[in-house]
Amino acid sequence: GAGVSQSPSNKVTEKGKDVELRCDPISGHTALYWYRQSLGQGLEFLIYFQGNSAPDKSGLPSDRFSAERTGGSVSTLTIQRTQQEDSAVYLCASSTGDRVTYGYTFGSGTRLTVV
């Protein structure tokens, strides 16, 4: 596609439920990133995939969070047993490689609300 596509755009879930957020990166982009923005906060790094390398998971806040990238393309971020503090906008981005000279291209995000 022309840009990074994220679905759903909005998700309301009950505390304790699991959620899956999807990201379709730009075709041909080998690097994919997940960030989140909580209310009034900056963008918090979660996880980074680059090609076939092991992902950098250093930003995942707890073991309730996991992410996969299948076939080097689509990625799914899964949050198990959601908590209210998980409410945020989850942003996915992709780039042509592991160099950020021209920045990432972000999707519009998924707004997650845990009630």
Added chain:
Amino acid sequence: DQQVKQNSPSLSVQEGRISILNCDYTNSMFDYFLWYKKYPAEGPTFLISISSIKDKNEDGRFTVFLNKSAKHLSLHIVPSQPGDSAVYFCAASVSNTGKLIFGQGTTLQVKP
């Protein structure tokens, strides 16, 4: 531990004047810096970047200045336009690797 800090949550300027957005960082290993702009309900978009081997990079109305000794960078927008009203994030990386560390953002309002 906030490695990249934008201490001004908001800034308001008059159309046609200069907007100066500031960013400080603590990690001396950072050597590549970027600015992003974000409109409501959209993802951030890349604006301009600078390598640590430079102290200035200019692109049209946008100029980024880097002061390595002070661990400080700034984004100058001149002249400011109402369409520049958005949230601006600075970001930094180590050795131009994939992971970016972002600041908290500054909301810029340009008044007509």
